[in-house]
Amino acid sequence: MTWQEASFSRMGAQLTGSAIRQMGILAAGRPDLISFAPGYPDPSTFAWQAYRDIADDLLRGGHEDTLQYGQTRGYAPLIEAVVPRLRAQGITCTSDEVLLTTGSQQAVDLVTRLFVDPGDVVLVELPTFTGAIAAFRSSGARLVGVRQEADGLDLAHLDAVLAAERAAGRRVKFLYVIPNFQNPTGGILSLAKRRALLDWSAREQVLIVEDDPYGDLWFPDVTRLDETRPIKADDADGRVIYLQSTSKTLAPTFRTAWVVAPTAVIARLDVAKQSADLCSSSLDQRIVHQAIVRGVLDRQLPLLRETYARKRDVMSRALSAQCADVAHWTPPRGGFFLWVVLPEGIDTRALLRAAIEAQVIYVAGAPFYVDGTGANALRLAFSAASASRIEEGIGRLAGVVRAAVGASAPSVPQAGR
Amino acid sequence: MTWQEASFSRMGAQLTGSAIRQMGILAAGRPDLISFAPGYPDPSTFAWQAYRDIADDLLRGGHEDTLQYGQTRGYAPLIEAVVPRLRAQGITCTSDEVLLTTGSQQAVDLVTRLFVDPGDVVLVELPTFTGAIAAFRSSGARLVGVRQEADGLDLAHLDAVLAAERAAGRRVKFLYVIPNFQNPTGGILSLAKRRALLDWSAREQVLIVEDDPYGDLWFPDVTRLDETRPIKADDADGRVIYLQSTSKTLAPTFRTAWVVAPTAVIARLDVAKQSADLCSSSLDQRIVHQAIVRGVLDRQLPLLRETYARKRDVMSRALSAQCADVAHWTPPRGGFFLWVVLPEGIDTRALLRAAIEAQVIYVAGAPFYVDGTGANALRLAFSAASASRIEEGIGRLAGVVRAAVGASAPSVPQAGR
Numbered sequence: 001m002t003w004q005e006a007s008f009s010r011m012g013a014q015l016t017g018s019a020i021r022q023m024g025i026l027a028a029g030r031p032d033l034i035s036f037a038p039g040y041p042d043p044s045t046f047a048w049q050a051y052r053d054i055a056d057d058l059l060r061g062g063h064e065d066t067l068q069y070g071q072t073r074g075y076a077p078l079i080e081a082v083v084p085r086l087r088a089q090g091i092t093c094t095s096d097e098v099l100l101t102t103g104s105q106q107a108v109d110l111v112t113r114l115f116v117d118p119g120d121v122v123l124v125e126l127p128t129f130t131g132a133i134a135a136f137r138s139s140g141a142r143l144v145g146v147r148q149e150a151d152g153l154d155l156a157h158l159d160a161v162l163a164a165e166r167a168a169g170r171r172v173k174f175l176y177v178i179p180n181f182q183n184p185t186g187g188i189l190s191l192a193k194r195r196a197l198l199d200w201s202a203r204e205q206v207l208i209v210e211d212d213p214y215g216d217l218w219f220p221d222v223t224r225l226d227e228t229r230p231i232k233a234d235d236a237d238g239r240v241i242y243l244q245s246t247s248k249t250l251a252p253t254f255r256t257a258w259v260v261a262p263t264a265v266i267a268r269l270d271v272a273k274q275s276a277d278l279c280s281s282s283l284d285q286r287i288v289h290q291a292i293v294r295g296v297l298d299r300q301l302p303l304l305r306e307t308y309a310r311k312r313d314v315m316s317r318a319l320s321a322q323c324a325d326v327a328h329w330t331p332p333r334g335g336f337f338l339w340v341v342l343p344e345g346i347d348t349r350a351l352l353r354a355a356i357e358a359q360v361i362y363v364a365g366a367p368f369y370v371d372g373t374g375a376n377a378l379r380l381a382f383s384a385a386s387a388s389r390i391e392e393g394i395g396r397l398a399g400v401v402r403a404a405v406g407a408s409a410p411s412v413p414q415a416g417r
Numbered sequence: 418m419t420w421q422e423a424s425f426s427r428m429g430a431q432l433t434g435s436a437i438r439q440m441g442i443l444a445a446g447r448p449d450l451i452s453f454a455p456g457y458p459d460p461s462t463f464a465w466q467a468y469r470d471i472a473d474d475l476l477r478g479g480h481e482d483t484l485q486y487g488q489t490r491g492y493a494p495l496i497e498a499v500v501p502r503l504r505a506q507g508i509t510c511t512s513d514e515v516l517l518t519t520g521s522q523q524a525v526d527l528v529t530r531l532f533v534d535p536g537d538v539v540l541v542e543l544p545t546f547t548g549a550i551a552a553f554r555s556s557g558a559r560l561v562g563v564r565q566e567a568d569g570l571d572l573a574h575l576d577a578v579l580a581a582e583r584a585a586g587r588r589v590k591f592l593y594v595i596p597n598f599q600n601p602t603g604g605i606l607s608l609a610k611r612r613a614l615l616d617w618s619a620r621e622q623v624l625i626v627e628d629d630p631y632g633d634l635w636f637p638d639v640t641r642l643d644e645t646r647p648i649k650a651d652d653a654d655g656r657v658i659y660l661q662s663t664s665k666t667l668a669p670t671f672r673t674a675w676v677v678a679p680t681a682v683i684a685r686l687d688v689a690k691q692s693a694d695l696c697s698s699s700l701d702q703r704i705v706h707q708a709i710v711r712g713v714l715d716r717q718l719p720l721l722r723e724t725y726a727r728k729r730d731v732m733s734r735a736l737s738a739q740c741a742d743v744a745h746w747t748p749p750r751g752g753f754f755l756w757v758v759l760p761e762g763i764d765t766r767a768l769l770r771a772a773i774e775a776q777v778i779y780v781a782g783a784p785f786y787v788d789g790t791g792a793n794a795l796r797l798a799f800s801a802a803s804a805s806r807i808e809e810g811i812g813r814l815a816g817v818v819r820a821a822v823g824a825s826a827p828s829v830p831q832a833g834r
Contacts, residue, residue, distance in 0.1 A: 003622040004655055005681055007590055009556075012531035015688040043481035051484070052476035059469035064460035067468070067668035102519055102672075105695040113555070114429040134692040138530070139426075173424055205420040238421055251484035253699040255519075264422055271432040275551040276693065278522040282670040284698055 011138055034360045034393035039183065039248075039336045040384040045307055046251050047296050054290040058283065066283055072274050073266075074100025074258070075285035081292045082258055089215075090233030091242065096263045099270055102280045104213055104245040104257040108176075109135045110272045111209055111241055111259070115173045116141045121165045123175040123206075125153060127339075127368030127377070129183040132176055132211065142170065143370040150330075152189030153177065155196055162204060174207040174241070180228045181214040181335025184368050184379035188223070188333055194231045201239040208235075213245040213257075214335035216301055219309035223333040238262035248336070249300060250291055254284040308336065308383060314390045315382040322398035326405045336383035341365075341376060343405055348378040351404055360396040428555055451777045451810030456600065456665070456753045457801040462724055463668050464713050471707040475700065483700055489691050490683075491517025491675070492702035498709045499675055506632075507650030508659065513680045516687055519697045521630055521662040521674040525593075526552045527689045528626055528658055528676065532590045533558045538582045540592040540623075542570060544756075544785030544794070546600040549593055549628065559587065560787040567747075569606030570594065572613055579621060591624040591658075597632040597645045598752025601785050601796035605640070605750055611648045618656040625652075630662040630674075631752035633718055636726035640750040655679035665753065666717060667708055671701040725753065725800060728807060732799040735811035743822045753800035758782075758793060760822055765795040768821055777813040 058066050073079070079095045086093055101107040108131065116122060118140025124133065126145035136143055144161055147154040158175070165172050177197070179189035189197075201208050208231060215228045232242035238261070245257035259269060273279075291297050315338055316331045328341045342348065348364040355361055365377025380397075382390055402409065475483050490496070496512045503510055518524040525548065533539060535557025541550065543562035553560055561578055564571040575592070582589050594614070596606035606614075618625050625648060632645045649659035655678070662674035676686060690696075708714050732755055733748045745758045759765065765781040772778055782794025797814075799807055819826065 004624060007532050007624060009532055009534045012685055015685050040486055043485055046484045048476055048478040052473060055472040055476055056469060059465055059472055061465040067463045067670040068460055069457055069669040102694045106693065109693050115424050115426055117426045131695060138692045207421060207424060252486040253484040255698050268429055268432050275555045276526050277519045278548065281672050281698055281701055
């Protein structure tokens with residue numbers, strides 16, 4: 001080790017990359033590889049022409065601030081446009097309770113830095129989003145997992161885990177949850193449990209960080225809008241920090257998301273963001289603002305719900321045809337992901353090598369678990385690939401999985417394949 | 418204090434905002450206020466039409482990745498375009514030694530997180546950039562200042578400071594320097610001292626973080642290109658982490674900067690960036706890439722040097738005419754800033770109230786000093802305001818300063834005013 005490397009901080013020395021991002025790198029530049037790995041939106045759904053028109057208008061030079069540094073808090077007209085949208089979701093807030101961030105990942109990171117000292121406990125779902133795990137770990141958090149049931153978090157386990165951490169003298173800073181179309185399970189937290197979590201937060205004085213990138217993407221055939229009501233909507237006492245993003249609806253490039261939290265929290269997140277990146281892109285925030293005020297986002301949402309519901313069907317049917325005897329999954333009611341559980345003893349990380357040889361990739365389950373379990377699970381994103389590529393990819397994956405399980409080909413081929 | 422506020426981390430509870438950003442907020446929405454506070458480039462220099470043409474081409478939808486998530490490391494063609502430009506500056510590196518960041522502020526933050534544990538020492542110039550100070554403090558660094566002389570850092574003081582910190586048992590992680598047109602002094606570090614710093618780094622095994630946002634903006638009348646040669650250009654052994662930005666040359670909105678460092682450092686910065694914001698904007702990085710390959714940046718640079726040299730002249734002449742007897746300054750040889758020292762006993766923070774009433778603002782000196790000094794200094798950015806606004810603003814400021822010092826109006830009015 002060089003003296004330069006010996007200079008790393010404790011966290012710096014421990015940094016390990018995201019499994020999902022690494023899959024993205026593997027996928028780059030292999031045209032025939034079918035990637036179900038990253039949670040990328042379908043680029044064919046992007047409103048290209050609308051963004052082109054908007055950019056053309058913005059870059060005429062009429063407003064010199066368009067290319068300048070902006071306020072750290074974010075572009076004020078965008079905040080003003082977001083507030084009534086939040087209200088329509090049931091979240092009553094003022095513009096002082098909103099901060100725009102460089103994607104939701106930055107929001108997770110800033111919230112973590114604001115609350116977590118090394119050794120503090122963050123409670124997470126088992127499994128949960130790897131990007132959040134990475135941000136929590138980089139602040140030195142102790143991560144403790146809470147099991148999930150069919151309708152979301154196991155509240156008895158939550159109580160038990162909290163009690164055990166407190167009995168050990170540790171400070172529990174917040175519970176991180178993704179109630180809508182959870183990453184990676186695709187599950188949805190029941191309304192009864194959402195209300196119970198608010199009571200739990202008040203009783204236990206533990207904050208809830210509610211990450212909601214997929215809430216707008218409910219599938220009309222199986223989900224009602226009211227089932228996606230944010231926990232934050234019923235939070236009268238500032239117990240919930242709510243995160244929402246445009247990356248899954250408009251486009252990831254704009255890196256535009258927002259945090260809704262009490263003003264005292266927002267004011268400090270603002271300061272934390274100053275040292276993180278000074279401000280987000282003025283142009284990108286203006287494009288998102290125009291996409292909202294010109295109705296682009298509202299026109300996109302029904303299209304996106306139909307598109308991703310259809311892709312879920314394609315993937316789910318292909319899996320049913322080829323893997324019903326060797327894999328379990330619950331078709332998701334929204335979002336981007338289908339979570340597959342293989343028989344005990346299969347290690348989906350080890351299986352990736354064969355999958356890559358078969359030109360298909362997924363994200364192995366274990367990185368989503370903070371308790372070392374999940375080896376036999378995997379996450380499939382049906383969001384980005386076309387229907388025909390989804391069918392082809394599941395065919396490839398089925399071959400890999402069946403070979404690993406020692407199963408022969410399924411006896412009844414699916415019509416049309 | 419609510420239980421939510423009692424949950425803040427130690428760093429979170431200490432967060433204090435940037436003096437510069439607060440000045441920006443003060444300035445917002447007051448059309449007649451003349452701001453010399455933030456280091457904003459002149460928006461009339463932005464290549465609006467070129468960006469409009471580039472955006473129009475990029476948003477035709479020919480490359481679906483344009484609006485998608487990108488690699489954390491950055492848009493590969495932009496990295497490939499940056500490497501030969503670095504080589505032209507004397508910095509020989511491969512693309513594996515470059516990481517693109519969301520502005521240089523993110524680079525400072527990521528480097529800090531990679532190296533600094535709470536209590537570790539970071540050495541900085543007296544005075545230095547407040548945004549860097551904020552990032553260092555948010556990682557719990559102990560900041561120790563090194564005096565500057567007319568040709569930059571006082572090397573004897575550097576040795577003394579290092580020895581004292583080590584004698585106290587502290588780990589010194591890096592020296593942060595801005596060799597070209599330093600923020601806030603506008604000074605330039607001599608070539609002899611640059612070489613001496615490299616020797617110092619090798620001898621003492623302390624890294625150098627070289628922040629160079631202004632290096633391209635040397636003023637042809639008083640500075641030669643070779644005087645801006647980066648320290649990194651002569652670093653054969655990976656002792657220097659070099660930061661460069663497009664915010665002061667193309668435009669701040671693109672939030673596009675880069676770090677040059679040994680591959681082992683870049684690999685970990687990549688992981689740290691994953692949890693900070695996943696990736697920077699794909700569209701913004703493509704606009705910057707096109708601005709480079711289409712020659713926009715190279716056409717801009719001579720124009721920018723002339724523009725900012727002329728503005729320096731305007732401000733310097735106005736100060737000479739109105740404040741020569743009550744203020745000291747050295748006209749800078751590049752960059753955006755003019756650093757003014759008032760008589761001892763004047764507190765420029767207290768003076769800001771009168772300045773705001775007179776509709777002119779600057780940044781007080783003290784926040785740039787980590788040792789509690791600098792109360793009688795102030796930083797003026799001549800970059801953003803027009804020539805006539807600079808003259809008007811210095812007139813207003815002169816009135817405020819002269820009143821505070823107790824001096825009457827200068828006896829010889831400047832011709833033309």
